[in-house]
Amino acid sequence: MSQIAEKQTPDAPGSAKDPAARVILAGLSQSRKTLPCFLFYDVHGSELFEEITRLPEYYPTRTEAAIIEAAAKDIALHTPPGSVLVEFGSGSSRKTEILLSALPSLSAYVPIDVSRSALDEASARLAVRFPSLRVFPTLGDFAEHLSLPQALSKRPRLGFFPGSTIGNFAPADACDLLSHMAENLGPSGRLVIGVDLRKDLSILLPAYNDADGVTADFNLNILVRLNREMGADFNVDDFAHRAVFNREESRIEMHLVSLKAQSVELLGHSFAFAEGESIHTENSYKYSIPQFKELARRAGWFPREVWTDPKSLFSLHELTIAH
Numbered sequence: 639m640s641q642i643a644e645k646q647t648p649d650a651p652g653s654a655k656d657p658a659a660r661v662i663l664a665g666l667s668q669s670r671k672t673l674p675c676f677l678f679y680d681v682h683g684s685e686l687f688e689e690i691t692r693l694p695e696y697y698p699t700r701t702e703a704a705i706i707e708a709a710a711k712d713i714a715l716h717t718p719p720g721s722v723l724v725e726f727g728s729g730s731s732r733k734t735e736i737l738l739s740a741l742p743s744l745s746a747y748v749p750i751d752v753s754r755s756a757l758d759e760a761s762a763r764l765a766v767r768f769p770s771l772r773v774f775p776t777l778g779d780f781a782e783h784l785s786l787p788q789a790l791s792k793r794p795r796l797g798f799f800p801g802s803t804i805g806n807f808a809p810a811d812a813c814d815l816l817s818h819m820a821e822n823l824g825p826s827g828r829l830v831i832g833v834d835l836r837k838d839l840s841i842l843l844p845a846y847n848d849a850d851g852v853t854a855d856f857n858l859n860i861l862v863r864l865n866r867e868m869g870a871d872f873n874v875d876d877f878a879h880r881a882v883f884n885r886e887e888s889r890i891e892m893h894l895v896s897l898k899a900q901s902v903e904l905l906g907h908s909f910a911f912a913e914g915e916s917i918h919t920e921n922s923y924k925y926s927i928p929q930f931k932e933l934a935r936r937a938g939w940f941p942r943e944v945w946t947d948p949k950s951l952f953s954l955h956e957l958t959i960a961h
């Protein structure tokens with residue numbers, strides 16, 4: 639997905655009809671402006687996100703990796719031989735390697751991601767480290783219907799959804815997504831899912847606003863991308879990254895704040911910004927362990943295990959359908 643909308647140039651008259659363009663225009667037309675989070679992950683955005691995962695302030699990735707490491711044996715004990723591992727939003731598949739080493743009897747690994755480059759790189763790396771593993775890279779949105787290769791359709795499925803990506807959905811949508819995954823994983827399905835926990839703001843805020851400004855670049859890259867791919871004229875220096883914790887909603891909110899009164903042209907539309915007005919680009923909901931279990935139950939799952947780190951920063955849940 640290197641182009642948001644293939645045939646578009648700034649002066650192509652039909653371009654505003656493209657589905658992605660329509661979502662973008664609708665978001666910017668609201669009284670509280672928003673942009674869709676699918677804009678984050680172009681090639682550069684995916685690289686910046688990889689860099690975020692290595693930042694000292696961004697505790698989720700390394701904390702979750704350590705939890706998976708410690709839980710892998712237990713997960714393997716619950717996994718029947720010949721199972722298929724399906725990963726939703728696989729990205730670089732780094733954390734998956736920990737599971738794959740603990741699960742030698744898998745019949746296949748199905749990584750699903752919207753980034754072709756991330757899928758290609760991960761598959762090439764896994765082919766070297768796990769030469770006998772069958773990998774079926776699947777380009778697409780993990781929230782859509784999953785069709786597994788015919789040969790695998792009867793195998794038990796283990797879903798893997800790390801990174802607290804579930805936290806990027808509002809609770810009602812998260813619930814829909816979890817029930818959708820339950821359907822896709824079938825009656826003997828299980829899901830191992832990473833969920834970031836509520837915590838002190840002194841730890842939480844820097845994770846979304848690091849000292850080197852990588853997260854700021856990641857957020858601002860959306861505007862760079864709209865300029866390049868849709869002919870917008872955002873002056874990127876006139877916007878700043880801001881991350882705030884919304885206590886009532888229990889979520890980190892990511893915004894791009896307009897540093898002055900200005901207007902921006904996009905696909906023949908003009909959008910006015912007041913000084914200090916923001917575009918809301920992403921949410922990252924934080925749960926307590928009981929809150930997340932409750933959400934999973936509402937979606938038709940049965941919480942079977944939960945693992946956490948010594949500081950209770952992050953949680954890894956194993957959910958089952960049959961029990």
Ligand code: TRP
Pocket residue numbers: 690698801802803805806846853856857892920921922
């Ligand atoms: N799933 C990640 C999270 O919520 C995504 C993320 C991390 C992110 N840092 C970000 C999204 C900065 C937007 C901006 O932690």
